[in-house]
Amino acid sequence: xxxxxxxxxxxxxxxxxxxxxxxxxxxxxxxxxxxxxxxxxxxxxxxxxxxxxxxxxxxxxxxxxxxxxxxxxxxxxxxxxxxxxxxxxxxxxxxxxxxxxxxxxxxxx
Amino acid sequence: xxxxxxxxxxxxxxxxxxxxxxxxxxxxxxxxxxxxxxxxxxxxxxxxxxxxxxxxxxxxxxxxxxxxxxxxxxxxxxxxxxxxxxxxxxxxxxxxxxxxxxxxxxxxxxxxx
Numbered sequence: 001x002x003x004x005x006x007x008x009x010x011x012x013x014x015x016x017x018x019x020x021x022x023x024x025x026x027x028x029x030x031x032x033x034x035x036x037x038x039x040x041x042x043x044x045x046x047x048x049x050x051x052x053x054x055x056x057x058x059x060x061x062x063x064x065x066x067x068x069x070x071x072x073x074x075x076x077x078x079x080x081x082x083x084x085x086x087x088x089x090x091x092x093x094x095x096x097x098x099x100x101x102x103x104x105x106x107x108x109x
Numbered sequence: 110x111x112x113x114x115x116x117x118x119x120x121x122x123x124x125x126x127x128x129x130x131x132x133x134x135x136x137x138x139x140x141x142x143x144x145x146x147x148x149x150x151x152x153x154x155x156x157x158x159x160x161x162x163x164x165x166x167x168x169x170x171x172x173x174x175x176x177x178x179x180x181x182x183x184x185x186x187x188x189x190x191x192x193x194x195x196x197x198x199x200x201x202x203x204x205x206x207x208x209x210x211x212x213x214x215x216x217x218x219x220x221x222x
Contacts, residue, residue: 031208035213041215042215045211050208095159096142096167097142097152102151
């Protein structure tokens with residue numbers, strides 16, 4: 001059974017702190033996607049990681065992929081309130097995206 | 110450049126009714142996928158359309174059907190609605206290049222009473 005597991009599922013962190021969200025997936029896919037969802041809104045694409053060892057950075061977010069360990073990480077550096085949202089990772093399963101349950105991030109002053 | 114658009118934004122139906130949701134893909138995209146997102150969950154893949162054919166389907170019953178038109182827009186139909194069909198229905202479009210990111214529309218929130 002295809003499974004994408006994210007942890008933690010809930011995260012409350014102070015502004016200025018660093019933290020990492022973990023995503024374990026089950027297939028041998030070499031592609032992994034990260035999305036952001038604000039409350040009541042749709043999903044916004046953050047990163048597409050296409051190969052083992054891929055690392056991508058955008059602002060305070062950095063994502064990496066280890067296909068051998070079937071693990072992707074989303075690292076948050078010096079968090080700010082605007083990063084409060086739910087973050088999903090997804091593996092590809094054929095043409096479909098198979099999503100994790102999401103990590104709800106709350107950044108507090 | 111318009112992104113993915115969906116209509117309607119909200120819909121209220123009663124059990125047993127039928128519903129049709131519509132999606133226009135991002136300009137230039139030829140592939141449309143549909144997802145169901147229950148409250149507090151990640152999106153679940155329903156099916157994907159390419160060249161007006163359903164080419165992959167998730168674990169959803171036959172009550173869920175779809176169509177893609179020559180202009181790449183798509184419809185999702187759900188028959189015999191159940192209370193459990195209440196969810197946010199998301200349409201995503203992409204290029205047919207395998208690894209391409211799927212871009213999501215704003216969604217249609219369906220409530221079944």
